[in-house]
Amino acid sequence: MIVSKTLINWYSNNKRELPWRQTKDPYCIWLSEIILQQTQIKQGLPYYESFLREFPTVFHLANADESQVLKLWQGLGYYSRARNLHATAKYIVEKLNGEFPSSYKELLQLKGVGDYTASAIASICFNEPAAVVDGNVYRVLSRYFGIDTPINSTQGKKEFKLLAQQLIDIENPADFNQAIMEFGAVQCKPQNPNCSICPLQDSCVALQKSSINQLPVKTKPNKVSKKHFNFLVLISKDNKTILEKREGKGIWQNLYQFPLIETKTAVTEKNISKQLSTHELLKEVDFEVSLYNDNTIIHKLSHQHLHTKFWIIHVDNLNGDAIPIDNIHSYPVPILIGNFIDAFNF
DNA sequence: AATACGGGGAC
DNA sequence: GTCCCAGTATT
Numbered sequence: 001m002i003v004s005k006t007l008i009n010w011y012s013n014n015k016r017e018l019p020w021r022q023t024k025d026p027y028c029i030w031l032s033e034i035i036l037q038q039t040q041i042k043q044g045l046p047y048y049e050s051f052l053r054e055f056p057t058v059f060h061l062a063n064a065d066e067s068q069v070l071k072l073w074q075g076l077g078y079y080s081r082a083r084n085l086h087a088t089a090k091y092i093v094e095k096l097n098g099e100f101p102s103s104y105k106e107l108l109q110l111k112g113v114g115d116y117t118a119s120a121i122a123s124i125c126f127n128e129p130a131a132v133v134d135g136n137v138y139r140v141l142s143r144y145f146g147i148d149t150p151i152n153s154t155q156g157k158k159e160f161k162l163l164a165q166q167l168i169d170i171e172n173p174a175d176f177n178q179a180i181m182e183f184g185a186v187q188c189k190p191q192n193p194n195c196s197i198c199p200l201q202d203s204c205v206a207l208q209k210s211s212i213n214q215l216p217v218k219t220k221p222n223k224v225s226k227k228h229f230n231f232l233v234l235i236s237k238d239n240k241t242i243l244e245k246r247e248g249k250g251i252w253q254n255l256y257q258f259p260l261i262e263t264k265t266a267v268t269e270k271n272i273s274k275q276l277s278t279h280e281l282l283k284e285v286d287f288e289v290s291l292y293n294d295n296t297i298i299h300k301l302s303h304q305h306l307h308t309k310f311w312i313i314h315v316d317n318l319n320g321d322a323i324p325i326d327n328i329h330s331y332p333v334p335i336l337i338g339n340f341i342d343a344f345n346f
Numbered sequence: 347a348a349t350a351c352g353g354g355g356a357c
Numbered sequence: 358g359t360c361c362c363a364g365t366a367t368t
Contacts, residue, residue, distance in 0.1 A: 032363085033363065033364095034364095035363090036362085036363040036364095037362090037363070037364045037365075038351090038352085038353095038361090038362055038363085038364055038365090039352095039353085039354085039362060039363080039364095040354075040355065040361085040362050040363090041362090041363080042354085042355075043353075043354060043355075043362085044362095044363090075352090075353075075354095076352080076353075077351080077352025077353040077354085078351055078352055078353085078364085078365085079351085079352080080351070080365075080366075081351095081364090081365085084365085084366090111365095111366090112364095112365070112366090113365085114364060114365045114366080115364085115365090116363070116364055116365085117363085117364075117365085120363070132363075134362090134363045134364075135361070135362060135363075135364085136362090136363070137363090153347090154347065177363095178363090181363055182363090184363095185362090185363080190356090190360075190361060190362090191356070191357065191360085191361090192357090218360090218361095
């Protein structure tokens with residue numbers, strides 16, 4: 001693949017001199033990779049130096065106290081990395097005689113080592129053609145191939161990993177992996193990359209389509225939206241009520257609920273009464289309304305908080321769609337409704 | 347499939 | 358403020 005060669009060539013001419021690039025010792029590579037997870041080189045570099053000074057080998061690290069490791073990690077964040085680092089060092093010393101696993105598959109078993117880190121160590125130290133996919137690789141590939149699959153979706157992770165794996169130079173996986181990452185960090189950077197000096201400018205899809213700034217696509221974590229649900233618990237003198245089936249998409253499809261009035265904001269009894277008098281089910285009907293729950297029930301779904309009020313509405317009669325309250329348990333209902341039914345003394 | 351997990355750098 | 362950074366573990 002010509003792209004792979006171009007990247008490796010660019011790397012040989014442009015790579016920064018970094019201490020972990022002077023060695024293939026798995027301990028050093030492992031340490032550097034853990035430190036650099038979600039961490040910029042500038043921030044991680046001093047920690048790499050101090051860790052190697054304090055713990056020159058995996059045996060030194062394994063013999064330390066966890067608090068000593070955490071102290072040295074102080075300020076770097078994501079402290080589970082430090083705890084896993086220490087635990088893994090002990091594991092390697094005590095169970096593996098101080099010898100690092102040498103394949104992607106085995107490395108993946110280590111605490112704190114995921115797909116990325118296992119690939120990095122396997123390729124750099126053991127020449128295994130396991131493609132790394134980090135934030136840089138997502139950016140380079142999405143732009144070069146013009147792929148807009150969200151990089152934080154399951155689909156995207158699969159797709160980009162496969163693409164990187166197809167692209168990797170099996171003759172030189174170590175340099176290819178580091179090349180594409182370094183290229184992403186230095187040349188194909190997030191903001192305002194200088195594409196006029198890019199060695200891939202002639203074949204970059206995003207550049208042709210002027211979509212460099214649109215890629216990669218990352219779906220925003222949906223903010224939790226707040227909704228106000230008002231359920232109308234209608235009760236007739238002959239002990240009937242009304243349940244409605246939820247149609248269409250969205251939550252609770254095909255489940256049953258009391259007639260619902262969704263409002264933009266929380267409503268008062270006075271406020272809801274006004275709406276009720278014109279409601280389809282209550283037109284020209286005498287009714288008496290009261291609020292069941294004084295405290296708003298906040299039902300939490302993944303991306304919605306449902307601020308819920310149950311309004312008890314007594315009427316003389318209900319039409320033919322009403323069901324006997326005694327049958328209410330035969331209908332599938334959301335937990336929110338089910339909890340109310342169980343708690344309410346019909 | 348979401349979410350928690352840190353802190354700093356770049357704009 | 359917003360986005361991003363050589364991601365992983367847990368729910």
